[in-house]
Amino acid sequence: MAQHLVSIENVDMRYGGASGTLAVAGLTVKVGKGEFAAVVGPSGCGKSTLMKLVTGLHIPQSGAVVVANKHVTEPVSIVGMAFQNPTMLPWRTTLDNILLPLEIVERHRHRLRAHKKEYVEKAEALLETVGLKGFGSKFPWQLSGGMQQRANLCRALIHEPELLMLDEPFGALDAFTREELWCVIRDLHAAQGVTIVLVTHDLREATFLADRIFVMSARPGRVLKEHTVPFARPRDLDIMYEKGFNDMVHELHGEIAQARVVA
Amino acid sequence: MSSAAEDTKPAMPVRAPLTAGMSFVKLAPWIYTIALFALWELLVIALDMPQTILPAPSRVFQAIVQYWSPIWKNSLQTLYTTTVGFAIAVVAGLGLGLFIGWSKTIYAGLYPLMIGFNAIPKVALVPILVIWFGIGAVPAILTAFLISFFPIVVNVATGLATIEPETEDVLRALGAKKLDIMLKVGIPRSMPYFFGSLKVAITLAFVGSVVSETVASNYGLGNMMSSAQSQFNVPLVFAGLLMLAVEGIAMYALMAWIERRMTGWAHRSTMSH
Ligand SMILES: Nc1ncnc2c1ncn2[C@@H]1O[C@H](COP(=O)(O)OP(=O)(O)OP(=O)(O)O)[C@@H](O)[C@H]1O
Numbered sequence: 001m002a003q004h005l006v007s008i009e010n011v012d013m014r015y016g017g018a019s020g021t022l023a024v025a026g027l028t029v030k031v032g033k034g035e036f037a038a039v040v041g042p043s044g045c046g047k048s049t050l051m052k053l054v055t056g057l058h059i060p061q062s063g064a065v066v067v068a069n070k071h072v073t074e075p076v077s078i079v080g081m082a083f084q085n086p087t088m089l090p091w092r093t094t095l096d097n098i099l100l101p102l103e104i105v106e107r108h109r110h111r112l113r114a115h116k117k118e119y120v121e122k123a124e125a126l127l128e129t130v131g132l133k134g135f136g137s138k139f140p141w142q143l144s145g146g147m148q149q150r151a152n153l154c155r156a157l158i159h160e161p162e163l164l165m166l167d168e169p170f171g172a173l174d175a176f177t178r179e180e181l182w183c184v185i186r187d188l189h190a191a192q193g194v195t196i197v198l199v200t201h202d203l204r205e206a207t208f209l210a211d212r213i214f215v216m217s218a219r220p221g222r223v224l225k226e227h228t229v230p231f232a233r234p235r236d237l238d239i240m241y242e243k244g245f246n247d248m249v250h251e252l253h254g255e256i257a258q259a260r261v262v263a
Numbered sequence: 264m265s266s267a268a269e270d271t272k273p274a275m276p277v278r279a280p281l282t283a284g285m286s287f288v289k290l291a292p293w294i295y296t297i298a299l300f301a302l303w304e305l306l307v308i309a310l311d312m313p314q315t316i317l318p319a320p321s322r323v324f325q326a327i328v329q330y331w332s333p334i335w336k337n338s339l340q341t342l343y344t345t346t347v348g349f350a351i352a353v354v355a356g357l358g359l360g361l362f363i364g365w366s367k368t369i370y371a372g373l374y375p376l377m378i379g380f381n382a383i384p385k386v387a388l389v390p391i392l393v394i395w396f397g398i399g400a401v402p403a404i405l406t407a408f409l410i411s412f413f414p415i416v417v418n419v420a421t422g423l424a425t426i427e428p429e430t431e432d433v434l435r436a437l438g439a440k441k442l443d444i445m446l447k448v449g450i451p452r453s454m455p456y457f458f459g460s461l462k463v464a465i466t467l468a469f470v471g472s473v474v475s476e477t478v479a480s481n482y483g484l485g486n487m488m489s490s491a492q493s494q495f496n497v498p499l500v501f502a503g504l505l506m507l508a509v510e511g512i513a514m515y516a517l518m519a520w521i522e523r524r525m526t527g528w529a530h531r532s533t534m535s536h
């Protein structure tokens with residue numbers, strides 16, 4: 001048990017009081033340390049709710065959420081989050097946006113002023129990994145959507161989180177930019193050993209990136225099926241044209257289509 | 264009051280295909296103003312208006328020169344009461360706006376109260392202010408304050424209350440407290456709304472101070488105009504109106520300039536929709 005970084009056990013989560021929407025019911029998800037997990041499922045099935053449960057933004061009515069061997073009763077600061085909407089602050093430069101988490105997280109906020117240079121170097125190194133070298137001084141509104149999403153990833157990573165939660169981060173991007181960012185994430189995961197949970201609608205994205213894929217049922221969400229992705233790492237974009245890959249995508253597609261019908 | 268918030272919308276970039284077109288845009292306000300005065304002058308001549316009803320602009324300018332000393336003194340007095348009232352409104356409006364925007368409960372509880380307060384014509388409060396403070400500068404300052412602080416409060420509170428939930432989630436997940444979120448996101452984000460509201464507030468402040476001076480003061484443009492009126496000195500009344508317009512435009516321009524200086528990013532980005 002101890003090797004699981006994230007463990008959600010039999011969790012029920014209802015929004016808005018006793019008569020509110022039951023978003024997830026009997027949800028059980030376990031993600032090991034260093035693993036790359038993807039969560040797929042029909043729209044409105046509680047995927048974003050799962051993210052909020054893990055990060056401690058919502059506390060479930062029943063069941064247990066344990067992250068890094070601690071019961072989640074308040075926001076856990078070992079996570080980095082990125083959403084579909086990059087939510088960069090327009091009055092800060094890209095670099096200052098990326099440094100923002102350091103002004104919040106307990107561990108860093110008292111060191112920030114004295115060690116500013118070291119942190120700025122780290123942010124610039126991150127910008128370089130995502131292909132944004134030299135864009136730190138630009139304001140977010142001077143960047144394209146894809147570039148903002150890259151910066152958003154840097155912001156999620158700056159405080160060296162053990163766990164990276166990504167909620168459809170590439171949803172609004174064009175196909176080529178998306179593939180490019182898949183490779184960025186793949187390489188980050190390989191290089192830093194960070195645990196990643198990715199919520200996505202894109203089944204190819206899930207299959208290409210993840211070690212394990214959780215398929216959720218329609219609302220109230222629970223895990224219908226758990227797949228282990230067999231392809232060896234490092235994976236190349238070309239594997240998406242292999243038969244085994246397409247078969248897996250096809251299978252996932254069938255399961256989600258079925259989950260939608262059942263609802 | 265939402266118009267103030269809308270003012271902070273990103274300005275469309277002004278395209279200038281022709282330099283001649285560009286300079287015309289810059290000159291346009293002057294040309295239109297001169298045209299208005301010319302039209303007014305012509306109308307008075309054509310209709311042979313007596314100056315006790317509608318004096319021609321030339322007559323008004325003559326009055327300005329003739330009565331320059333009292334006009335100048337009273338203009339300064341009005342500018343003084345207006346800016347003091349406005350300054351109090353800025354401080355109080357910012358403070359109350361931050362307080363109201365702080366939490367959803369306070370917002371929900373105080374908002375109807377604010378609307379009710381705003382519905383009261385501030386003119387009706389002048390007699391009460393006179394009973395409390397006597398006639399003079401104090402009621403004028405307070406009326407200017409009361410009338411101008413509402414748009415500031417509403418705009419600041421709106422800026423705070425409309426933080427994107429995702430931004431809040433990202434920060435809260437990092438362990439941010441309410442105060443962190445307010446300092447890092449809420450307050451900077453409400454600044455364009457705040458500076459935008461200053462333009463509306465300053466013009467309202469003039470309305471407040473002049474109304475109060477008219478009924479309850481021995482100084483100021485309001486008082487000058489009401490005594491000029493009782494002596495049928497209509498050109499002087501119009502001279503006072505003209506001075507008010509000039510002061511109003513000047514202060515508005517100042518606020519617009521401050522807004523551009525402080526929150527230029529809001530005009531570039533698409534944040535404030
Ligand atoms: N703040 C909220 N208040 C009330 N109900 C909510 C709230 N957030 C989500 N829900 C409900 O909970 C259910 C699950 O929502 P959630 O956002 O987790 O879905 P999702 O799987 O992320 O959907 P999508 O794929 O469209 O993003 C939905 O039916 C939604 O109506």
Ligand SMILES: [Mg+2]
Pocket residue numbers: 047048049167
């Ligand atoms: Mg979602």
